[in-house]
Amino acid sequence: MRISPRTLLWWALAAAIALALVWQAVPIADATSRTARLPVSGWRLSSRDIPLTATEASIFGHAHVVKRLYQISGQRVVLTAIDGTRERHAVHDPQYCFRGAGWKIRDGRDHPVPGGVARQIHLVRGADHAEALYWISDAQVRHASVARAWIQSTFRRLTFGRSGGEPVLFILQPVAGESVDWTRLVSDCPDLFQI
Numbered sequence: 259m260r261i262s263p264r265t266l267l268w269w270a271l272a273a274a275i276a277l278a279l280v281w282q283a284v285p286i287a288d289a290t291s292r293t294a295r296l297p298v299s300g301w302r303l304s305s306r307d308i309p310l311t312a313t314e315a316s317i318f319g320h321a322h323v324v325k326r327l328y329q330i331s332g333q334r335v336v337l338t339a340i341d342g343t344r345e346r347h348a349v350h351d352p353q354y355c356f357r358g359a360g361w362k363i364r365d366g367r368d369h370p371v372p373g374g375v376a377r378q379i380h381l382v383r384g385a386d387h388a389e390a391l392y393w394i395s396d397a398q399v400r401h402a403s404v405a406r407a408w409i410q411s412t413f414r415r416l417t418f419g420r421s422g423g424e425p426v427l428f429i430l431q432p433v434a435g436e437s438v439d440w441t442r443l444v445s446d447c448p449d450l451f452q453i
Contacts, residue, residue, distance in 0.1 A: 289341040289424040296337070296450065296453055297449045300449075302446050308325045319348060321345035324337070326339075336430070336433065339428050340428075342424070342425075343424045349394070349407055349425065361388065362381065362382050363379055364381065366380070369440055369441075371444055371451040375393070375402060376393035389438065390431045392427065397453070400451065406425075411424065428451075
């Protein structure tokens with residue numbers, strides 16, 4: 259008995275849908291245990307958690323987000339750590355958010371951090387200037403490529419979490435009106451960059 263190509267195509271479509279449903283239904287470990295290890299206090303640092311704004315909460319949805327004000331050797335920064343295991347779209351290029359808030363990206367460069375590189379960007383909005391440092395970590399490697407993070411995350415879902423840690427997006431911003439010596443900050447608090 260010969261099966262028609264159209265029938266084969268329908269069977270392939272049904273199998274693809276079934277596999278997609280299985281992949282969505284099987285829970286995979288998130289990165290909350292890693293973000294829970296973010297330093298809270300220490301020799302050169304202190305911190306306090308900051309609640310998300312209503313806008314941030316709606317953007318991040320079901321993602322696990324840690325937002326914390328750090329004082330590291332006298333420098334004040336706000337850290338936002340986003341684990342997109344439960345909300346894939348929460349991990350996206352931070353430059354989109356800055357542009358959406360009216361900032362223009364003046365320039366950017368790679369900045370070394372333990373285990374890889376982060377991206378340092380300079381922002382301008384009218385007469386205001388700001389900076390940010392962001393990186394993505396899978397607990398082994400730090401990089402600033404959102405496309406790479408999406409590929410890692412997708413492959414991780416296809417392998418039911420067996421291909422490595424969930425990529426977590428970290429964004430550091432100085433407190434409004436302040437500047438930061440990023441090299442010194444990385445040197446004074448390397449634990450912050452090893453999650």
